Amino acid sequence: MRADDSVLSITGTDARVHELSLSQLEAMPQVSYTTRLPEVPGGETASTWQGVRLSDLVKLAGSTPQTLKLWALDDYSVIIPDSDLAAFEPIVALRRDGQLIPIESLGPLIVVYPLDDRQELRTQEYYNRTIWQLRSISLE
Known part of the structure; x- marks a missing residue:
């Protein structure tokens, strides 16, 4: 995968689609959390996860959603209420312990x-909301 290949598609409430590459995501303000992810293999020990606030991606799409529907590469999907964005500030991590996540x-x-x-x-x-292999977000 090249750095300029699209890795994330965001569909705004206006139905406009925004495609983002890893290099575009890396150019955005980054946040890090050191935490364990029990549902992720190897997640029983803490890792430092670095990425973009989900709220920043919503702003990029120029939308004010009530919910976000997220899909993984295997078509698994989750719904995240917009209230989570301010209350918990989840991030879309692209690095684990300083390395891009293959x-x-x-x-x-x-x-x-x-x-x-x-x-x-x-x-x-x-x-369940800790969705991995994220490929797209739909703002609803």
């Missing part, structure tokens, strides 16, 4: 919540 390690993009920092996030509901 597809075979559930990359290139994983939604990460600060699970170790917030006790209320340590539930199956939020583990």
Whole structure:
């Protein structure tokens, strides 16, 4: 995969589609969380996840959604309420411990919540929202 290949598609509430490459995502403001992701292989130990706030991606699409529907490469999907964006600031991580996340390690993009920092996030509901191999977001 080349750095300028599209890795994420965002469809705004106006139905406009925004395609983003890894290099475009890396050029955006980055946030890091050190946390464990129990549902991710190797996630029983803490890793440092770096990426873009999901709220910044929503702003990029110029939309104000009530919910976000996210799809993985294997067509798994989750719904994230927009209230999570301000309350928990999940990120779309593209790096784990400083390295880009390869597809075979559930990359290139994983939604990460600060699970170790917030006790209320340590539930199956939020583990399910930690979608890996993220490919698209639809703002509804």
